[in-house]
Amino acid sequence: MNVSFQNIDKVSGLLTVKLEKADYQEKVDKQLKSFRQKAQIPGFRKGMVPMSLVKKMYGKSVIAEEVNKTLSEQVYDYIKNNNLNVLGEPLPNEEKQPEIDFDTMEEFEFVFDIALAPEFKAEVSNQDKIDYYTIEVTDEMVDNQVKAYTQRNGKYDKVDVYQDNDMLKGLIAELDENGNTKEGGVQVEGAVLMPSYMKNDEQKAIFANAKVNDVLVFNPNTAYDGHEAEIASLLKIEKEAVADMKSNFSFQVEEITRFVPGELNQEIFDQVLGKDVVKTEEEFRVKVKESIAEQFVSDSDYKFLIDARKVLMEKVGKLEFPDALLKRIMLLNNKEKGEEFVAENYDKSIEELTWHLIKEQLVKANEIKVEQEDVIKMAKDATKAQFAQYGMLTVPEDVLENYAQEMLKKKENVDGLVNRVVEAKLAAALKSQVALDNKTVSMEEFNKMFE
Incomplete structure (x- = not known):
């Protein structure tokens, strides 16, 4: 041999x-x-x-x-x-x-x-200045999050007079040209109506200050601007029949229900943060603000890596690749797409390959390693972020462990988590090596950077 x-x-x-x-x-x-x-x-x-x-x-x-x-x-x-x-x-x-x-x-x-792979040296120093954007956590964000917590503990009360966002329940009946109940027409008992969702302001105004037992006349087609799904759902008819349904309808109010948010009290503090972690609304709002800011860190790091990539690509410059051979390999991996696909996408693939090689070199130079504990922690962090979206800032450890283990059962999840660990560690390493130009921006300003 x-x-x-x-x-x-x-x-x-x-x-x-x-x-x-x-x-x-x-x-x-x-x-x-x-x-x-x-x-x-x-x-x-x-x-x-x-x-x-x-x-x-x-x-x-x-x-x-x-x-x-x-x-x-x-x-x-x-x-x-x-x-x-x-x-x-x-x-x-x-x-x-x-x-x-x-x-x-x-x-x-x-x-x-x-x-x-071409030989090159990828490195950064404190002479490289890279923007780092911290997303500002506004009072409005905190207010909305606190409101979400109180709404979770809210209740529905029966009231006598309608206000915006109340829910009406009653008998809806189709009327004829003379305004009388149409014989054989559409009737729905216990129909549920939320006028605040109507598209037409004039139709919406018909229900202002409505009281139990009032009989109101409105036109569903006009109220919902002919929207098939909403009208069909309200009148319990097929979508195909909506286009021909132009009649006025009477609505006899039988019940008015209003959602009342829960009080911001110790019960909510304990539900969200754990027992007796905070005692006052001020302390609670501080914790909520910290939680929102923590969720934004991964977004800031993601943007930082994009900007670091640009700096590193410029420093490395255009690398030499065996183009003919790489095109053969690309064509072999995309047989069904053909040579035209290779011609159109080769330059972009070389750009991604260059960044992959740069990142690979940086990972090695910074001795970045991914241990099983890192992957489990990332799975738990991802789970925490999911729960946080639903207003749960404190999740029991056994719940996090169970969710993490379920995620790790699928290879594609593991690959994604490993990549996230690598990028998190790489971002941390690069942030310590470059000169950071720290900037605080609004969420709107941050999102516009990706448009």
Whole structure:
């Protein structure tokens, strides 16, 4: 067996693997013996089939299989042992690869084109100035979050007079041209109506200050601007029938329900933060503000990495790549999309590859490692963020653990979490090495940066 590598230029080379019969024959013989023991061929007892027949039936395929296995092992081992930074998979050389015939040949030569990553140095220093945006947590954000907590503890009260956002319940009935209940017309008992959701202000105004037992006349088609789903739901009719439903309807108010938010008290403080963590509304609002700010940190780090990427890409400059070979690899991985796809997307793929190589180098230089504990913590943090969206700032540890373990059951989740850990650690490392230009911006200003 002989494996050799020849540099064609700085970013490509030829890897040649020569296999002799002795390199694979032992494995072939072992495989054929296994086939012989298992083969069930008419006229022969199990395990007694002549080896000559077994070789005739399976010899070629077994040789091909074992040669390919040995070849793959040798290519992988050579790349690993010689620290070749290979891009993509080795491809058979289109000119120098000899034709292979497993029927007649015992010695084989394989010649592969190898794409190599370009050599460069990626690093930052305190001479590199990068913006770091902290999203301002406004009183309005805190107010809205506190309101969400009180609404979770709210209740519905029966009232006598309608106000905006109240819910009405009653009998709805279709009217004829004379304003009388239409015989055979649409009627819905216990119909639920929220005038505040109507599209037409004039129709909405009909319900102002309505009282229990009032009978009001309105036009659903006008009120909801002909919106099929809302009208069909209210009148319990098919969507297809909505277009022809132009009638006025009477609505007899039977019940008015109003949502009353809960009081901001110790019960809510304990529900959100844990028992006796805070005692006053002022302390509670401080904790809520801290929680919102904490949720924004990952957004700020994400934007920082985008800006750091731009700085690093400019410092590294345009790298040399084996374009022809990489295009072959790209085409091989996108056969169904064809050469046009490769032509249109190659430059973008090279940009992403360049950043991948830069990031890979930075991760190594900063000795960033991902441990199992990091992945579990990231899974728990992701779970905390989800619960926080629903107003739960304190989640029991056993609940976090259970959610984290469920996430880790899927490979795609694990891959995503590992990537998030790497980026979080990389952002932390780079922030300590560059000169940060700290800026506080509003949420609106921050979001506009991504438009």
